Amino acid sequence: MRLAQLSETSGVSTATIKYYLREGLLEPGDRVTATQMDYDARHVHRLRLIRALLEVGGLSLATVRNVLTVMEEPDVRPKDVERAAQEPLSTRAGLQRTEATSDAAVSEILALAEDWGWAISPDSPAVYTAAEALETLLRLGQTGLADQLDEYARSAEIAAAADVKASHLDGSTREATEALIVGNVMGDLLLASLRRLAQVHRLRESQRSGRCCPASENRSGTGHCG
Amino acid sequence: MRLAQLSETSGVSTATIKYYLREGLLEPGDRVTATQMDYDARHVHRLRLIRALLEVGGLSLATVRNVLTVMEEPDVRPKDVERAAQEPLSTRAGLQRTEATSDAAVSEILALAEDWGWAISPDSPAVYTAAEALETLLRLGQTGLADQLDEYARSAEIAAAADVKASHLDGSTREATEALIVGNVMGDLLLASLRRLAQVHRLRESQRSGRCCPASENRSGTGHCG
Structure with a gap:
């Protein structure tokens, strides 16, 4: 044409x-x-x-160029695939290891990965992205979510297992690499939006039942809050 | 000061x-x-x-302004909290319902929500974001991931349950609304990076064992694949 x-x-x-x-x-x-x-x-x-x-996906043109380059290599090396899979994440958030990311946060993410048996390089970009998100939560006083790290790892484990089934994650072919990258970028969006839907449901439930909202309950004293 | x-x-x-x-x-x-x-x-x-x-979080200044406005309302209405929780997602991806989002994709997401017992409004922004991600996967020929929708919903359910425990999702106070919004934005990043780490582990496993790669199985005929 x-x-x-x-x-x-x-x-x-x-x-x-x-x-x-x-x-x-x-x-x-x-x-x-x-x-x-x-x-x-x-x-x-x-x-x-x-x-x-x-x-x-909301990626930048530079990131798109990088992932397309990896896809095109005739003999894709495992290291390149790992990098490509993580790149859309680290670049979208504009993150690299910064001074703001404490050793404590990095150690906590590495310990979590070890608990879950994830054999990863300590210098994987996603380690720093996770550490930066954790550090930011703590800096803003949101310790509740930081206490739920293990549940987030459980959620991530289920998603990664689905990714493997979906796209033959071995990344040994051009098609497998493309499936991995596209699946990661669209999967982020899919997971984030499904999480919002599950949340909205729980939000409505707690408003109806008066559970999970101690503050208004205390104010009204009716036990029916929201 | x-x-x-x-x-x-x-x-x-x-x-x-x-x-x-x-x-x-x-x-x-x-x-x-x-x-x-x-x-x-x-x-x-x-x-x-x-x-x-x-x-x-990578939000735009306009989105930050919107979520801060919701946080500041002295008497936050449930509708506003729902909107605020979903806004950082829909705006980051720059998504609204577009002509490209087919009724079929929207129906599939609504059916998934019903399967999981999520009582949501059919016009929730996150429904369209999820539908757009699904539609894009199908348009790019990635049907494998679309077949794993139920597993993604399971992953999202676990994350949302952790969110509830973490931040008292009722959103009845300024603090609860802030916890919800910050938790959603940083949680997206945390979940996406932990998913990458779990993936990299599985990627390395499958490269070592030759499992999970039917293409190589067929070529090598060893019969070890997952």
Whole structure:
């Protein structure tokens, strides 16, 4: 197909497609004439992938470029796959190890990983992201959530098991790497929104029953709060 | 304390503090002289909260303003709390219901919520965010993850139960609302990073054992795969 049709099929404007071509995010099509290229289904898929990571996943163009680069390596090394899987997370939050991340928070995350039998590198980017989130909670006085770390690990374990079943996490092929990255980015969003739905339900329940709201109960004294 | 000390204690520059004051994100201090204000621990806390939501949580300034507004309402209504809890999610992803979100995806999320006994409004923002993530996975050919929806719901249920224990989710007080919002934003990050750590472990396991990779099984014919 020609550029105009690629644009129509993918829903991406020709100006944006040309930009991705210049930036190397999209491979050139086959040259038909001196000025015309021919594109195929792979180009449509790649454009959908780029738009999904940018628009739905909220990744930056630089992060999208990095993960696409990993996907394209003909012989993907395990280290690259691990990095790629963690990158959308660490870059989206704009996190790297900062001075604000205390050794105590990092140690707590490493101890949690050990409790759960997760054999990971102590310098995995996700260790620092988790430590930064924990540290921030404590700095803001939210110790309750920090006490629930083990339950969050349980929740994460179930999600990771589902990820394995879903995408053959071995990452030994280009397809498996793509499944891992797309699954991680969209899975974050899916998990976060399902968590909100389960919360809203519990929120309504506690408002109806008067449980879990000691403050208003004490004020009204009726035992029916919310 | 004076502005200079507030800046030193909070780690936020005086120019940024003045900007937050002008924008109404930070309440004015007590006037000491015509040109000097006095700030206290509440201002330090508020500045830390704003920076955490912006820098660690990755929220936009507009979203931070919205959630702070909900926190400040003296008599928070349940509807407002529900909205505030979901807002950081829907706005971070920049999502609203779009034409791209099919009725089928929305129905699937609503059916999942019903299966789990989550009594929610069909028009909850998180329903559309979940549907958009699901729809995107299917559009990119990642059907494996879409088949694991029930496991993701299980993971979300465990996290939401931990959230309730952590922060008295009733949201009937300013403190409970703040705990809910901060817990949601940092909890997203914590869950996403712990999920990555659990994944990396499984990834390494499957590379060592050759399990969980049917493609290599078929090629090698060893029959050891999970």
